[in-house]
Amino acid sequence: MADQLLSISGLSAGTEDKPILHDINLSVGAGETHVLMGPNGAGKSTLGHVIMGDASYQVTSGSIVFDGQDVTAQAADRRSLAGIFLSYQAPVEVPGVPLYSFLRTICQMRPELKTSARKFRERIARISDQLDLDESFLTRELNVGFSGGEKKKIEMLQLLLLRPKLAILDETDSGLDVDALAVVSRGIEAYRADCDGALLVITHNTRILERLSVDHAHVMVKGRLVAEGPASLIDEIDAQGFGRFEGAGEKAEA
Ligand SMILES: Nc1ncnc2c1ncn2[C@@H]1O[C@H](COP(=O)(O)OP(=O)(O)OP(=O)(O)O)[C@@H](O)[C@H]1O
Numbered sequence: 583m584a585d586q587l588l589s590i591s592g593l594s595a596g597t598e599d600k601p602i603l604h605d606i607n608l609s610v611g612a613g614e615t616h617v618l619m620g621p622n623g624a625g626k627s628t629l630g631h632v633i634m635g636d637a638s639y640q641v642t643s644g645s646i647v648f649d650g651q652d653v654t655a656q657a658a659d660r661r662s663l664a665g666i667f668l669s670y671q672a673p674v675e676v677p678g679v680p681l682y683s684f685l686r687t688i689c690q691m692r693p694e695l696k697t698s699a700r701k702f703r704e705r706i707a708r709i710s711d712q713l714d715l716d717e718s719f720l721t722r723e724l725n726v727g728f729s730g731g732e733k734k735k736i737e738m739l740q741l742l743l744l745r746p747k748l749a750i751l752d753e754t755d756s757g758l759d760v761d762a763l764a765v766v767s768r769g770i771e772a773y774r775a776d777c778d779g780a781l782l783v784i785t786h787n788t789r790i791l792e793r794l795s796v797d798h799a800h801v802m803v804k805g806r807l808v809a810e811g812p813a814s815l816i817d818e819i820d821a822q823g824f825g826r827f828e829g830a831g832e833k834a835e836a
């Protein structure tokens with residue numbers, strides 16, 4: 583549909599020797615919040631990486647259309663410029679690059695975010711404050727020696743700074759203490775309120791969703807989307823687990 587921000591049709595993908603995703607159809611409208619759930623190893627992170635254009639995966643059929651453009655064959659940096667953001671389950675460490683310079687460089691590469699050094703400093707200070715993030719982090723090397731919770735806060739900082747049209751948050755809540763979880767929730771809320779961006783949240787932890795208004799929930803089993811429904815589907819899964827969907831994955835596999 584033309585009014586969808588993200589339209590994935592008949593997408594199958596995997597690594598060179600292993601098919602992982604099978605015939606995925608998924609649409610996300612501008613400003614909508616979608617949740618993707620599923621057992622460990624179902625292929626959720628893989629889908630996030632394939633949408634982002636991670637070169638370690640190959641698309642064997644189907645297409646990904648983002649903001650009216652077919653991005654299926656586009657490199658990750660082009661997709662990032664087009665407005666797709668992926669927060670990694672395990673963020674990479676980049677020794678030698680201070681966080682502040684990294685963020686400044688990314689912003690200067692984008693016409694809509696390019697700004698004077700003073701204004702940039704002010705923006706960073708405002709967002710750090712919003713996230714309860716000590717500004718001493720900004721002079722440290724990107725993600726090097728950061729705790730799990732600190733890395734997630736830095737990702738929220740990037741999210742609020744870059745203002746993508748679609749943010750895919752993969753396990754942004756994993757391993758967070760209650761205070762950090764609240765900061766991440768605030769970051770997500772601020773993104774929704776300030777940027778009116780769409781969200782695809784991949785999670786096992788429904789607590790992160792409590793303060794979000796979820797439009798659609800999707801369930802992935804064995805590389806296939808086996809169910810889609812309103813936010814109430816999340817509560818059902820919370821109460822009953824994925825047992826009733828396992829059969830759907832098996833049947834689809836046969
Ligand atoms: N680069 C890769 N090389 C080989 N196998 C891979 C690669 N990426 C993913 N896989 C495999 O694909 C399957 C799906 O993995 P994926 O990380 O997408 O699952 P997930 O649904 O995110 O699981 P979890 O809930 O545990 O994070 C797994 O069996 C995984 O080992």
Ligand SMILES: [Mg+2]
Pocket residue numbers: 626627628671752753
């Ligand atoms: Mg995962």
